[in-house]
Amino acid sequence: MALSEIMSSLNSFVWGPVMLVFLVGTGVFLTLRLRFVQIFHLFKALKLVFSRPKGDDAAGDISPFQALTTALSATIGTGNIAGVATAIYLGGPGAIFWMWVCAFFGMASKYAEAVLAVKYRRMLPDGTMQGGPMRYIAEGLGLKWLGWLFALMGSLSAFGIGSMVQSNSVAVALGETWGVPPLLTGIVLALMTGVVIIGGIHRIGKVTEKLVPVMGISYVCGAFVILALNFDRIPGALTLIIEHAFSPASAAGGFAGAAVATAIRFGVARGVFSNEAGLGSAAIAHAAARTNSPVRQGLIAMTAVFFDTIIVCSMTALVILSTGAWTSGETSSALTYKAFEMGLPGPGGLIVTIGLTVFAYSTMIGWAYYGEECIEYILGLKARTPYRYCFCLVIAIGAFQKVDFVWDFSDTMNGAMAIPNLIGLLGLSGVVLKMTREALARPET
Numbered sequence: 001m002a003l004s005e006i007m008s009s010l011n012s013f014v015w016g017p018v019m020l021v022f023l024v025g026t027g028v029f030l031t032l033r034l035r036f037v038q039i040f041h042l043f044k045a046l047k048l049v050f051s052r053p054k055g056d057d058a059a060g061d062i063s064p065f066q067a068l069t070t071a072l073s074a075t076i077g078t079g080n081i082a083g084v085a086t087a088i089y090l091g092g093p094g095a096i097f098w099m100w101v102c103a104f105f106g107m108a109s110k111y112a113e114a115v116l117a118v119k120y121r122r123m124l125p126d127g128t129m130q131g132g133p134m135r136y137i138a139e140g141l142g143l144k145w146l147g148w149l150f151a152l153m154g155s156l157s158a159f160g161i162g163s164m165v166q167s168n169s170v171a172v173a174l175g176e177t178w179g180v181p182p183l184l185t186g187i188v189l190a191l192m193t194g195v196v197i198i199g200g201i202h203r204i205g206k207v208t209e210k211l212v213p214v215m216g217i218s219y220v221c222g223a224f225v226i227l228a229l230n231f232d233r234i235p236g237a238l239t240l241i242i243e244h245a246f247s248p249a250s251a252a253g254g255f256a257g258a259a260v261a262t263a264i265r266f267g268v269a270r271g272v273f274s275n276e277a278g279l280g281s282a283a284i285a286h287a288a289a290r291t292n293s294p295v296r297q298g299l300i301a302m303t304a305v306f307f308d309t310i311i312v313c314s315m316t317a318l319v320i321l322s323t324g325a326w327t328s329g330e331t332s333s334a335l336t337y338k339a340f341e342m343g344l345p346g347p348g349g350l351i352v353t354i355g356l357t358v359f360a361y362s363t364m365i366g367w368a369y370y371g372e373e374c375i376e377y378i379l380g381l382k383a384r385t386p387y388r389y390c391f392c393l394v395i396a397i398g399a400f401q402k403v404d405f406v407w408d409f410s411d412t413m414n415g416a417m418a419i420p421n422l423i424g425l426l427g428l429s430g431v432v433l434k435m436t437r438e439a440l441a442r443p444e445t
Helices: 003-014 017-033 042-049 064-075 078-091 094-119 133-140 144-178 182-197 200-229 231-246 260-275 281-286 294-322 332-343 347-379 381-398 403-427 429-440
Strands: none
Touching: 003 403, 017 094, 017 260, 017 403, 017 429, 042 064, 042 294, 064 200, 064 281, 064 294, 064 347, 078 094, 078 144, 078 260, 078 294, 078 332, 078 347, 094 133, 094 231, 094 260, 094 281, 094 294, 094 403, 094 429, 133 144, 133 281, 133 347, 133 403, 144 182, 144 281, 144 332, 144 347, 144 381, 144 403, 182 200, 182 347, 182 381, 200 231, 200 294, 200 332, 200 347, 231 260, 231 294, 260 294, 260 403, 281 294, 281 347, 294 332, 294 429, 332 347, 347 381, 403 429
């Protein structure tokens, strides 16, 4: 059996019904226990994103906003362009509904991850902060072996979701648009990533706080123009999403058709790939924030899912469906490119190509930090530099790998990474609840 077939089979097992129930179920459980924190405190969370807390001079490496943009740099990536398109191609329009469901409950998971990450973080010998699932699983639950397992899966997962997928998607887009050789794309991306990550979290934070807002707003504005021009088709696109969330999508044009179970599977899997809620990865960035309040950082953290999936992913999906490109037979970034080109001939394709390149680049920067922190947890500071070199090498290699293998590897690693984190979230939910009640009772939070 070929390696790609083995990975595909393993991926189907990892993202089977049990995993989907475990992932979404954890979000549902936390949502109920935290009394719908993502609804009743969303406005407060959005205010915190754009405000500067007074007197917050706690230890940490980067500002709370930089922690958010670092986390967003890792989430707003190819998942928003290629991932959404792949979900529609494989699961039909209904996959987007389940992506929304995943995002809604994922906001509670992301909140809990950041709260625990800040509470259980520790300062390393070089003076930098380290936190995340490996810390709160080991120290909060007392399961050091499970924390070690998360760190191992996290360091490996970074090579998939944060490296190969990104360079591969960019290589496909640049190759089809301008005929750029995949190897050249991979080498350039590897060098550009290396320049930033060599400076550690301080340089990463400075780059992402400028790059993320600009790239996110630019892409959304482009999608908004297309939707404005196709305003009369938006109701039909929304109808497709709701209708096929609960009934099979029939074959049409180049679309092969999809069952409801397939829509759920790929909607949740691609939703997690995009916003990373439940994986625990973003918690690593939030642990580095200069803050005295774990709950405040948790509120800031959950807005990342809102921005990533509810806004950016939804815009991509509506463009693909409203233009009718979803039945073209294209998939991945090529489908999104076709949809934008149909909606806005000329500039549309350019928006996707540039957006995909910048999104992927920012994701590599963010995930390089995640993987680095995970390997540091296992092997110590001495592993930092070798890991950075390996990460950049995999970026170059991923550019010319087969698309299916790259996505299957990433999904499998994501699933393996999520399991220890979800156990940690469930086991420490009482800690999160207690801290939330105490903090939100104080008006300054």
